[in-house]
Amino acid sequence: MTATFFKYQGTGNDFVLFDNRTLFFPKENHELVAFLCNRGFGIGADGLILLENDDSYDFRMVYYNADGKEGSMCGNGGRCVVAFAQFLGIIDEKTDFIAVDGPHSATVKGTTVSLKMQDVEELKTKPNALYLNTGSPHHVQMVTNLEKFNVAKEGSKIRYGIYGATGSNINFVEQESKDTFKVRTYERGVEDETLSCGTGVTAVTLAMHHLGKINDNYANIKAMGGNLKVEFDYSDNTYNNVHLIGEAKQVFKGEISW
Numbered sequence: 001m002t003a004t005f006f007k008y009q010g011t012g013n014d015f016v017l018f019d020n021r022t023l024f025f026p027k028e029n030h031e032l033v034a035f036l037c038n039r040g041f042g043i044g045a046d047g048l049i050l051l052e053n054d055d056s057y058d059f060r061m062v063y064y065n066a067d068g069k070e071g072s073m074c075g076n077g078g079r080c081v082v083a084f085a086q087f088l089g090i091i092d093e094k095t096d097f098i099a100v101d102g103p104h105s106a107t108v109k110g111t112t113v114s115l116k117m118q119d120v121e122e123l124k125t126k127p128n129a130l131y132l133n134t135g136s137p138h139h140v141q142m143v144t145n146l147e148k149f150n151v152a153k154e155g156s157k158i159r160y161g162i163y164g165a166t167g168s169n170i171n172f173v174e175q176e177s178k179d180t181f182k183v184r185t186y187e188r189g190v191e192d193e194t195l196s197c198g199t200g201v202t203a204v205t206l207a208m209h210h211l212g213k214i215n216d217n218y219a220n221i222k223a224m225g226g227n228l229k230v231e232f233d234y235s236d237n238t239y240n241n242v243h244l245i246g247e248a249k250q251v252f253k254g255e256i257s258w
């Protein structure tokens with residue numbers, strides 16, 4: 001069959017998107033998803049997102065990692081699917097949608113999307129690191145000289161060595177100033193470093209607050225593919241009103257046959 005696809009990116013985390021409101025996409029064909037995400041043989045992306053109808057929300061987001069398997073929540077993908085929903089005329093500037101980790105609200109202003117993430121209660125201490133779930137599982141580790149750090153090698157070692165078959169996304173972070181952090185992420189399901197990871201920079205921000213490295217209720221994050229801001233409130237040992245804010249852009253539209 002031949003289908004129209006859209007390519008979006010959020011700070012360099014890139015996705016193939018399909019409007020699947022007619023449910024045409026063969027969702028159980030994981031080899032097809034991996035092919036579409038393949039940078040040599042397919043369209044090329046870190047993940048694939050289906051926008052579908054939902055009875056209770058504006059739309060449903062279904063997310064697959066580049067390996068073809070359905071993933072946990074994708075923060076940058078969430079921002080991209082909100083921009084896509086606006087492009088399709090499903091929403092205006094505000095939305096409530098449903099994803100694998102539950103409901104999300106979001107607002108769009110120009111190309112900037114602010115996405116509300118799940119509340120976070122539990123941060124686990126690991127040797128030299130913290131582990132938390134922001135919709136996806138994340139290991140957060142501070143390093144020095146992040147620019148020279150071998151993220152792919154060290155990330156893969158930790159992802160398989162510490163977290164076993166289920167795995168985790170692995171974030172390396174270096175503080176640049178009072179409220180600004182540089183972050184590089186090894187993504188599970190891509191099994192490589194990506195240019196940015198939304199649930200990852202969210203996890204980094206909450207972890208940095210937990211470690212007393214942030215005094216205010218926000219952090220500016222410099223990912224490899226651009227800048228993001230994470231805002232949050234903290235009360236009763238819970239991080240709530242967590243927002244991931246940054247650009248999400250349509251890159252191109254095309255047709256693909258399989």
Ligand SMILES: N[C@@H](CCC[C@H](N)C(=O)O)C(=O)O
Nearest residue numbers: 071072074075076197198199
């Ligand atoms: N790129 C994503 C994270 C996607 C989820 C992840 N790779 C997983 O399933 O573990 C983001 O922006 O949050």
